[in-house]
Amino acid sequence: xxxxxxxxxxxxxxxxxxxxxxxxxxxxxxxxxxxxxxxxxxxxxxxxxxxxxxxxxxxxxxxxxxxxxxxxxxxxxxxxxxxxxxxxxxxxxxxxxxxxxxxxxxxxxxxxxxxxxxxxxxxxxxxxxxxxxxxxxxxxxxxxxxxxxxxxxxxxxxxxxxxxxxxxxxxxxxxxxxxxxxxxxxxxxxxxxxxxxxxxxxxxxxxxxxxxxxxxxxxxxxxxxxxxxxxxxxxxxxxxxxxxxxxxxxxxxxxxxxxxxxxxxxxxxxxxxxxxxxxxxxxxxxxxxxxxxxxxxxxxxxxxxxxxxxxxxxxxxxxxxxxxxxxxxxxxxxxxxxxxxxxxxxxxxxxxxxxxxxxxxxxxxxxxxxxxxxxxxxxxxxxxxxxxxxxxxxxxxxxxxxxxxxxxxxxxxxxxxxxxxxxxxxxxxxxxxxxxxxxxxx
Numbered sequence: 324x325x326x327x328x329x330x331x332x333x334x335x336x337x338x339x340x341x342x343x344x345x346x347x348x349x350x351x352x353x354x355x356x357x358x359x360x361x362x363x364x365x366x367x368x369x370x371x372x373x374x375x376x377x378x379x380x381x382x383x384x385x386x387x388x389x390x391x392x393x394x395x396x397x398x399x400x401x402x403x404x405x406x407x408x409x410x411x412x413x414x415x416x417x418x419x420x421x422x423x424x425x426x427x428x429x430x431x432x433x434x435x436x437x438x439x440x441x442x443x444x445x446x447x448x449x450x451x452x453x454x455x456x457x458x459x460x461x462x463x464x465x466x467x468x469x470x471x472x473x474x475x476x477x478x479x480x481x482x483x484x485x486x487x488x489x490x491x492x493x494x495x496x497x498x499x500x501x502x503x504x505x506x507x508x509x510x511x512x513x514x515x516x517x518x519x520x521x522x523x524x525x526x527x528x529x530x531x532x533x534x535x536x537x538x539x540x541x542x543x544x545x546x547x548x549x550x551x552x553x554x555x556x557x558x559x560x561x562x563x564x565x566x567x568x569x570x571x572x573x574x575x576x577x578x579x580x581x582x583x584x585x586x587x588x589x590x591x592x593x594x595x596x597x598x599x600x601x602x603x604x605x606x607x608x609x610x611x612x613x614x615x616x617x618x619x620x621x622x623x624x625x626x627x628x629x630x631x632x633x634x635x636x637x638x639x640x641x642x643x644x645x646x647x648x649x650x651x652x653x654x655x656x657x658x659x660x661x662x663x664x665x666x667x668x669x670x671x672x673x674x675x676x677x678x679x680x681x682x683x684x685x686x687x688x689x690x691x692x693x694x695x696x697x698x699x700x701x702x703x704x705x706x707x708x709x710x711x712x713x714x715x716x717x718x719x720x721x722x723x724x725x726x727x728x729x730x731x732x733x734x735x736x737x738x739x740x741x742x743x744x745x746x747x748x749x750x751x752x753x754x755x756x757x758x759x760x761x762x763x764x765x
Contacts, residue, residue, distance in 0.1 A: 324734055324735070324736050324761070324762035325723075325734070325735045325736075325738050325749075325759055325760070325761060325762065326732055326733075326734055326735075326759065326760050326761070326762050327708075327723065327726035327727060327732065327733045327734075327735055327757070327758070327759050328731075328732050328758035328759070329706070329708060329726055329727050329728060329729035329730055329731060329732070329733065329758075330728075330729070330730050330731075331575070331727065331756055331757065331758055332575045332576040332577035332578070332614070332756070333571055333572060333575045333577035333578075333579055333727065333752070333755040333756060333757060334577050334578045334579065334755060334756055335579065335580070335754050335755045335756060336579070336580040336581075336582055336754070337568055337579060337580075337581055337582065337751045337754065337755065338582045338583055339560050339561050339564050339565050339568075339581055339582065339583040339584055339609075339746075340364045340365065340366040340396050340558070340560065340561065340583060340746060341362075341363075341364035341365050341366050341396060341557075341558030341559070341560065341561060342519075342520050342523070342558055342559055342560060342561040342562065342563070343366065343368060343370055343561055343563065343564075343743070343744040344493070344518070344520040344561075344563070345520040345523045345524060345558050345559060346362065346364075346365050346366065346370075346371060346558050347370050347371060347373075347374040347420075347422050348422075348425060348497055348501075348520075348524050349362055349523075349524060349527045349554075349556065349558065350362065350371070350374045350375070350378060350398070350400060351374065351378075351422065351425050351426055351429060351501065352429070352501060352524065352527055352528060352531070352554070353378070353383065353400035353402055353553065353554075354378070354381070354383065354402050354405060354426070354429035354430065354433060355402075355429045355432065355433075355501070355504060355505060355528075355531060355551045356402055356531055356551050356552050356553040356554065357402075357550055357551065357552055357553075358552045358553040359399055359400060359401040359402070359403075359553045360399070360400045360402075360531075360553035360554045360555070360556075361397065361398070361399050361400075361553070361554070361555040361556070362397070362398045362400065362554075362556055362557075362558065363395055363396060363397045363398075363555075363556070363557040363558070364395070364396050364557045364558040364560070365396035365397065365398050365558065366396060366561065366746040367396070367746050367747060368742060368743060368744055368745065368746050369739075369742045369743045370420060370422065370743050370744065373416060373417065373420045373422065374420070374422055375398075376416040377408070377413065377416050377417060377422070377423060377426065378400065380408035380409065380412050380413055380416060381405055381406060381407070381408045381426075381430070382402070382404040382405045382406040382408075383400055383401065383402050383404075383405060384400075384401040384403070384404070385398060385399070385400050385401075386398070386399045386401075400553075402433070402553075405430075405433045405434065406434070407430075407434055407436060407437075407438070408438075410438050410440075410471070410472070413438060413440055414440040414471065414472065417439075417440050420743075421494070423439050423440065424439055424452050424455050424494070424498070425494075425497055425498060425501055426439065427439060427455070427459055427464070427475055427498070427502070428459070428462070428481070428498065428501045428502025428503075428505075429501055429502075430475075431459070431464055431475060431476075431477040431481060431502070432477075432481065432502075432505045432506075435476060435477050435478075436474070436475065436476045436477070437474075437475045438472055438473070438474050438475070439472050439473045439475070440471065440472040452473075454488075454489075454492070454495055455494070455495060455498050456473065458486060458495065458498055458499060458502070459475060459498070459502065461484040461486060462481040462482060462483075462484055462502050462503070462506055462510075463477060463478075463479060463480075463481045463482050464476065464477050464481065465477070465478065480506070480507050481502060481505070481506040481507065482506055482507050482508055483503060483506045483507060483508030483509045483510040483545070483546075483547050484506075484510055485510070485511045485513075486499060486510070486511070486512050486513070487512075487513040487514055488512070488513065488514040488515065488516075489514070490514070490688065491514050491515060491516040491517070491541060491628045492516060493516045493518055493520070493521065495516075496512065496515045496516040496521055496543070497521070497524060499512045499515075499543075499545075500512075500521075500524060500525065500528060500535070500543070500545065501528075503545035503547060504528050504531075504533040504535070504545055504547065504548065504551065505547055505548060505549070505550070505551065506545075506547040507547050508546075508547055509544060509545070509546050509547070510544070510545045510547065511542065511543075511544050512542065512543045512544075512545070513541065513542050514541050515537075515541050515542065515543045516541075516628060516629070517537065517541060517629055517630075518628070518629040519559055519562065519587075519588045519629070520559065522537070523556075523558065523559045525537065525543075526556070527554050527556050528551075530554040530555070530556060531551040531552055531553065531554045532548055532550070532551045532552055533545065533548060533551060534546040534548065559585065559588065560583040560584060560585050560588070561583075561744075562584070562585070562588040562589050562592070562633075563633065563635045563636065563717070563744065564744065564745055564746075565581045565583070565584035565585075565589060565610070566589060566592045566633070566635075566636045566639065566640075567639045567717070567720050567724075567745070568581050568612065568751075569581065569584075569592070569596060569601070569603070569610075569612035570636075570639035570640045570642065570643050570721075570724065571639065571724045571727070571755075572601075572612040572613055572614060573596070573599065573601045573612070573614055573619070573640075573643040573646075574639075574642045574643040574645075574646060574724050574725070574727070574728040575614075575724070575727050575728045576614045576728075577613070577614060577755070578611070578612075578613040578614070579611070579612050579613070579755060580606075580609055580610075580611040580612075581609050581610050581611075581612065582608055582609040583608070583609055584609045584610040586605045586610065589610070590630075591630060591631065591632050591633075592632065592633070592636050593610075595622065595624060595632060595640070596612070598620065598622050599619050599620055599621075599622055599640075599643065599644070599647060600615050600617065600618070600619045600620045600647075601613070601614065601615060601619075601643075602614075602615050618647075618648045618703070619643065619644075619646055619647035619648065619702075619703075620647055620648065620649065621644065621647045621648060621649030621650055621651040621700075621702065622644070622647070622651050622652075623651070623652045623683070624637070624640075624651070624652070624653045624654070625653070625654040625656060625683040625684070625685040626653070626654070626655050626656055626657050627656055627657070627685055628657065631685075634655060634656075634657035634658055634661060635717050637653055637655065637661070638661065638664055638717040638718050638720070638721040639717065639720055639721045639724055641653065641664075641665065641668070641675070641698065641700060641721065642668065642721050642724045642725045642728060644700045644702060645668065645673045645674075645675070645700060645702050645703065645704050645706060645725075645728075646702055646703045646704075646728070647700075647702045647703060648702060648703055649701075649702070650699060650700070650701050651699070651700040651701075651702070652682050652683070652697070652698070652699055652700075653697070653698045653700070654681060654682050654683030654685065654687070654696070654697050655696045655697065655698070656681075656683075656685050656686075656687040656688070656689070656696070659688075659689045659692065659694035659696050660694060660696075661696070661718075662677050662695060662696065662698050663714050663715075663718065664714050664715070664717075664718030664719075664721055664722065665677065665698060667709065667711045667712075667722055667725070668706070668721075668722075668725055670709045670711075671706040671707055671708070671709045671725055671726075671729055671733075672704055672705055672706050672707050672729075673700070673702075673704055673706060673725075674700065674701040674702065674704050675698055675699070675700050675701075676698070676699045676701075677695035677697065677698055677699075678695060678697040678698075678699065679692075679693060679694060679695055679696070679697075680697060681696075681697060682697035682699070683697070705729075705730065706725055706728055706729035706730070707729050707730050707731050708726065708729050708730065708731030708732045708733040708734075709726075709729075709733055709734075710733070710734045710736075711725075711726065711733055711734070711735045711736070712735075712736045712737045713735065713736065713737035713738055713740055713741065714737075715740065716740055716741060716743050716744045716745075717744075719737065719738065719740050719741045720741055720745060720748070722735055723735060723738070723741070723748075723752070727752075727757055734762060
């Protein structure tokens with residue numbers, strides 16, 4: 324339990340390293356190589372710890388930086404002795420992460436078999452793995468669902484195939500890439516996700532010897548190769564964390580320089596940030612985000628796949644919008660249950676109404692379903708401290724920001740989940756002047 328004393332603007336500098344949505348996937352890609360890989364910019368987050376444990380269970384030797392130095396976030400991953408891990412140990416390590424499903428393709432290539440336990444992750448909407456399994460079947464894998472998880476085998480070398488995604492899913496695109504690069508023949512993936520993290524994974528695989536082309540119309544073609552080598556790569560910075568700190572500056576009336584933030588990955592966010600009234604300055608090594616010192620403006624916004632406004636950006640931004648003048652509307656088109664975090668904001672005094680209707684023009688999969696996926700935020704409304712339990716990663720960070728923006732003290736539980744995607748976030752908050760402390764008895 325964390326006690327958060329609000330009413331203090333966050334000011335100062337934070338450092339953002341490699342992207343949570345790339346680093347664990349690049350670590351999995353190291354399984355595909357015949358020689359060691361070096362990954363730099365690796366953040367100290369729990370998802371990295373989970374994947375490290377899973378890789379080690381499968382025989383990959385993971386070492387941290389030269390002489391154990393964490394300063395550059397460097398990992399060396401040596402897959403020379405890949406082997407099938409213990410089912411019990413895999414299940415114990417993977418329970419809180421959805422990354423293990425991406426181990427399937429690489430393990431099928433290396434060992435001819437794989438086991439994937441029941442998957443965890445944030446409860447923000449339906450993330451079925453059935454499509455992942457169907458993709459693997461198209462490559463030639465034999466899939467057997469068991470009560471404890473999923474067992475896969477590749478009696479023969481996996482074969483290239485043609486796939487069209489019903490939705491440009493990031494996870495499904497990653498699955499295809501990690502499986503197709505060593506499959507026999509050509510794989511064509513239509514309606515692929517093209518997020519910056521996907522493109523960075525493509526660059527990792529290309530460094531390993533893969534042949535991948537990306538067409539403008541969301542078509543990715545992969546020519547399978549017999550073998551791959553290791554890679555040396557520095558991850559792109561985490562644009563989600565960068566945007567979160569930007570929203571924190573806006574919500575608390577602060578001024579935060581995010582060292583490592585990169586403009587080219589955040590163009591859509593920066594446009595919205597400016598429309599609300601926030602100010603930013605792009606420097607050579609980061610972006611400075613600040614409150615304008617005057618009333619914020621309401622907006623109408625729809626989340627979407629890249630290059631649209633990321634779903635991960637909207638939750639921290641909603642907190643800032645409670646301080647904007649007028650009525651803001653957000654239409655969530657990516658995850659159907661992403662607004663669950665607003666319950667706590669309403670208890671703190673926010674005026675937020677949720678609707679099942681699509682309050683926007685972007686094509687949406689949830690329009691005729693019973694999901695409250697549109698939000699109307701009326702402001703400005705002052706927030707007051709409350710008791711909060713963190714529901715998911717981005718929602719949890721949003722709750723911390725709301726508590727910092729509120730008058731009085733909030734008691735926040737379940738903060739451990741935030742460490743899945745935010746490196747040293749409590750230390751960073753302390754550096755920015757936040758008044759936080761562990762509750763007595765915790």
